[in-house]
Amino acid sequence: MTPFNKPFLTGKETEYITDAVFSGKISGNGKYTQKCQKFFETKFGFKKALLTTSCTDALEMAAILINIKEGDEVIMPSYTFVSTANAFVLRGAKIIFADSMPNHPNIDASKIESLITSKTKAIVPVHYAGVACDMDVIMELASKNNLFVVEDAAQAIDSYYTGNDGIKKALGSIGHLAAFSFHETKNIIAGEGGMLAINDERFVNRAEIIWEKGTNRSAFFRGEVDKYGWVDIGSSFLPSEIIAAFLWAQLENLAAIQKVRKQHWNAYYNQLLDWAKTNEIELPQVPNYATNNGHMFFLKCKSMEQRTALINKLKAKDIHPVFHYISLHSSLYFIDKHDGRSLPNTDSFTDTLLRLPLFYELDVQIVINELIS
Numbered sequence: 619m620t621p622f623n624k625p626f627l628t629g630k631e632t633e634y635i636t637d638a639v640f641s642g643k644i645s646g647n648g649k650y651t652q653k654c655q656k657f658f659e660t661k662f663g664f665k666k667a668l669l670t671t672s673c674t675d676a677l678e679m680a681a682i683l684i685n686i687k688e689g690d691e692v693i694m695p696s697y698t699f700v701s702t703a704n705a706f707v708l709r710g711a712k713i714i715f716a717d718s719m720p721n722h723p724n725i726d727a728s729k730i731e732s733l734i735t736s737k738t739k740a741i742v743p744v745h746y747a748g749v750a751c752d753m754d755v756i757m758e759l760a761s762k763n764n765l766f767v768v769e770d771a772a773q774a775i776d777s778y779y780t781g782n783d784g785i786k787k788a789l790g791s792i793g794h795l796a797a798f799s800f801h802e803t804k805n806i807i808a809g810e811g812g813m814l815a816i817n818d819e820r821f822v823n824r825a826e827i828i829w830e831k832g833t834n835r836s837a838f839f840r841g842e843v844d845k846y847g848w849v850d851i852g853s854s855f856l857p858s859e860i861i862a863a864f865l866w867a868q869l870e871n872l873a874a875i876q877k878v879r880k881q882h883w884n885a886y887y888n889q890l891l892d893w894a895k896t897n898e899i900e901l902p903q904v905p906n907y908a909t910n911n912g913h914m915f916f917l918k919c920k921s922m923e924q925r926t927a928l929i930n931k932l933k934a935k936d937i938h939p940v941f942h943y944i945s946l947h948s949s950l951y952f953i954d955k956h957d958g959r960s961l962p963n964t965d966s967f968t969d970t971l972l973r974l975p976l977f978y979e980l981d982v983q984i985v986i987n988e989l990i991s
Contacts, residue, residue, distance in 0.1 A: 620937040620985060625802045625809075626875065626978035630867035638863040647836065650862035655813075657869050662788035664796075664815040666822045668829050669865070671857045673772045673799035673812035677705035679855055680795040680814060682828055683821050684740055684766045686711045693733050694742035694770075695725040696947040696964045702744055702770050703946055711739070715947040715956065718963040721903050722746070723971065726963070727755040734763050744770040745789050748805075748911035749904055750779035753792045767793035771815070774798070775806055776876055777911035794818040800865055805879060805913055806872060808865040811857055828852040875978060879912030882982045886915045886974060893990045897924070912976070916942070919970040928972060928989070935988045939974050942967075 638650055651669050658667040670676045686692065688710030694702055696715035703713050714733050719726045723746040730741060741760055743751035760767045771790040775798060780786045790796035795818070800811035816825050826836050832852030837843050868875070887901055894901050900918035904910045919925040925941065932939050945968045947956045975985055 620975050620980070621977075622938045622940050622973065622975050623803050624977045624979060625807055628867050628871040628875075630870065631864045634863035634867050635860050638859040641859070644859045646856040646858050646862070648859045648862070650859050650866045651857070654862050654865050654869060657866075658813065658815065662815075663791045664788075664817060665819060666816040666825065668814045668816070668825060668855075669857050669862055670812040670814055670829070670855045671861070672701075672810055673770075673797050673801070674701040674705065675853075675855045676797035676812045676814040677701055677768070677770065678708065678853075679825065679828055680768045680797060681705045681709045681711070682851060683795060683825055684768070686739060689737060690739035691735060691737040692740045692742060693730055693738060695723070695744050695746075696945045696961050697723045697746070697943050697967050698744045698770065698946065699772070699943060700946065700949075702742060703952075706740075706742070712737070713946075713952070713955075714738070715959075715961060715964075717961040718967055720963050721900070722749065722905075723964075723967045724749065724751045727752040727759075730756065731759055734759070734765070738763065738765055740766040740768055742768045742770055743793070744772075745774035745777065747902060747916065748774045748777040748789075748913035749902070750774075750777065750789055750908035752905070752907065753779050753787075754781045754907075757792065766795070769793040769796035769815075771796045772799035772801075772812075773804065773911075773913045775804070775911065775913075776872060777913075778909045780907050790815045791817055795821065800868075805875060805911065806865070806868045808857075808861045808868070811861050811865055814855075824850065829855045831855075876912060878978050879976065880910065881912075882976055882980055883910060883912045883915050885982045886976075886986065889986045890917075890989065899924070915974050915976050917972045917974065918967070919972060922969045925970055925972050932985070932988055937975065937985055937988055939972050942971055942973055944968055 655667040686709035690711045692706045692711045693714045697718050774789040777789045796815040798813040800808040827850045832850045835846045898920040945964045
């Protein structure tokens with residue numbers, strides 16, 4: 619059986635979890651939390667990294683930090699996971715959904731400006747499949763209109779964007795804030811887990827307070843204040859040391875994990891090119907300004923019927939591909955809140971996108987052989 623995903627264990631996870639348990643500090647913000655956060659700050663250039671219990675929590679922290687309130691408008695793609703929207707809806711925001719690009723599920727940056735109004739507060743680009751959105755365009759629009767940019771980098775660890783200045787930047791390091799996921803379906807995992815990356819200095823201190831349930835507890839333990847108390851709103855966003863210990867075992871093996879995942883991705887792409895052309899199927903495109911981090915390999919079928927036939931063909935051989943998001947603008951919750959604009963590219967991906975199995979221990983040749991047979 620070839621599942622869609624299988625969590626990869628490096629072999630050190632239980633060793634580090636045991637170490638965390640016997641250290642006497644398992645509630646969070648201990649040795650492993652700090653090791654993980656330092657790793658991200660050093661390797662990817664984030665001003666501050668804070669582990670969270672999920673990417674959803676990181677997005678909710680971002681919404682609090684930029685003071686989203688009732689009536690604010692937030693622009694984001696409709697082709698995304700519900701957490702991208704929920705984090706801002708919970709603060710009272712009105713979501714303005716933008717269409718995807720014709721050849722990729724990422725937000726079409728050329729369509730954003732027409733959606734900006736006097737009520738717009740933020741843009742939330744989602745780097746689908748770990749491939750960068752056109753961040754130069756998005757950051758220029760944000761600067762011009764005094765907006766915040768929150769990168770949803772749930773799928774984008776160890777992926778990069780090269781802008782017009784020629785500088786290669788890690789995804790999650792470009793916007794004011796960014797959210798990452800370490801869910802078991804991601805490249806680097808902790809079962810459930812996430813991280814908020816803070817790139818704007820003005821948010822650093824408050825982010826730590828929100829992270830610590832609205833208290834200045836972390837500052838107290840550093841000796842910066844003589845007592846700690848309730849100083850702002852916040853919640854229990856801090857994960858336990860057990861989660862951080864698991865994550866650290868993964869991060870130590872980031873390069874090896876990424877190498878194998880990219881090999882699988884390249885095998886799919888190179889061996890399916892002719893088959894895809896013959897069957898009028900589109901393979902994933904990576905723009906010149908972006909990199910591929912081996913997170914996901916997807917097919918864009920010519921119709922829903924073709925997608926269903928491929929799913930059935932592979933499942934008959936015990937191989938389990940899956941489709942992905944249902945357009946949020948047409949969801950049961952949001953359909954009567956949407957402004958009625960047609961988002962044809964988004965709807966097309968909803969109907970035709972198919973994700974193939976991709977995980978560290980995958981025998982990719984089995985999937986390829988069954989597809990082209």
